[in-house]
Amino acid sequence: MHDVIIVGGGPAGLNAALILGRARRTVLLCDASQPRNAATPLTWGLFTRDGTPPFDLRAKGRADLDRYETVECRDVAVTEAARDADGFTIIQADGTVERARRLILATGLAQDIPEFEGFETYWGTGVHSCPYCDGFEVRDRPLVVYGRGHGGCGLALELTGWSQDVTLCTSGHDGDLSDKDRDRLARNGVRVIEAEIERLEGDGSRPTCLRFRDGSQTACTALFLMPFACSPSPLITQLGCELDETRSVVPTREYEKTNVPGLYVAGDASRRVQFAVVAAAEGAMAAFAINAEFVAEATR
Known part of the structure; x- marks a missing residue:
């Protein structure tokens, strides 16, 4: 059993894996490589990386994890997730089953674009x-x-x-x-x-x-x-997360905790301020909280 499974390899998921790796926790990061900003040429407003292509940021984030032997990254979608008394079980798209004591959903959102001619053509570029x-x-x-x-x-x-x-x-x-x-x-x-x-x-x-x-x-x-409805990951509803009035964002508690014990949601799916730097910070906070819980459990 892993200490933590992270679903989503954007800024939130990558930074959570980084912090947990440095805390020597066993981590499995699963990423379907279908980010919301795939059509966006450049990422702006990120400290020291202003104007960097999104996929370059993700590649650099993955490379940063290579030095941490307890962190494993897989390019695979997660199709199902469930919680039981001992933790969480996920099923990957290839049928592989994995378990962890804690789960971070850093799945972001799927942008719903109004169906007018040209809107999708220029999504991300205009x-x-x-x-x-x-x-x-x-x-x-x-x-x-x-x-x-x-x-x-x-x-x-x-x-x-x-x-x-x-x-x-x-x-x-x-x-x-x-x-x-x-x-x-x-x-x-x-x-x-x-x-x-x-x-x-x-x-x-x-x-x-x-x-x-x-x-x-x-x-x-x-x-x-105008912020139209975005679609959250089906995993969020499978696990019983509360959603806000738009039915797209999880109103997380302190340190990105959800109403489901042991489940954290970080990144665009948890806030209306959807900046890469904010997502990364939320991933770090979730990782900090999880590690603090593990320390408390081991030393009580």
């Missing part, structure tokens, strides 16, 4: 979900938010820090905006377009304009999505 990650590179250019209601209003106002040319597109959901939100948008120079979206057009590498079903269009260098 369609984004986080202005902190991608706003600086498109600063002072025409930016569009696709969203509705108070959430769409908030993201549009947030983007005014990167550009004074911001448009909120509701695609027919105009009734979701309150009068107060409309007033704030108008006072801050944010246009509201209520026509239904038809498609996002571009030059093959970046978007250039957003077209509407009524024949109109607006310039668009980048389109930001």
Whole structure:
């Protein structure tokens, strides 16, 4: 039996494995190599690694683990997970069964992209979900938010820090905006377009304009999505984790603990601040808490 199994090999999972390896715990890290940011060319906002390609970060993280003989990495998906009195059992995609005393889910989220023509084409290169990650590179250019209601209003106002040319597109959901939100948008120079979206057009590498079903269009260098529902790993629901009101994020407790004893969730699936550096920190906190538990159990 392993001390810890980690599912997911992004910043959260890799940093958890690193800390646990340094604590001389036996760790199995399983990674399906299907990260949410696979289409993103560069990772921004990460201390000493600003602008590094995501897969380069993952490769470096894997290489860092090579010196720790108690850490094993496998390129395999985990399809099932269960908890019993002694710990956790996982089943890998190849049918292999493994057990551990503790389990960290660092599985991230699967991004649900609205089904408008062009949105998926430019996902990661012109369609984004986080202005902190991608706003600086498109600063002072025409930016569009696709969203509705108070959430769409908030993201549009947030983007005014990167550009004074911001448009909120509701695609027919105009009734979701309150009068107060409309007033704030108008006072801050944010246009509201209520026509239904038809498609996002571009030059093959970046978007250039957003077209509407009524024949109109607006310039668009980048389109930001209001946080739409993202899909958590099925393992989270299999294990009985509580979810927040969006049914996508696990509201973790102190040190990334969940409502399930011995189960930790770190990274994008546990927070709305979805930065690589935050995910890495959460992985480290989960690892610290698990090792502290093992020490307490062994020395009581």
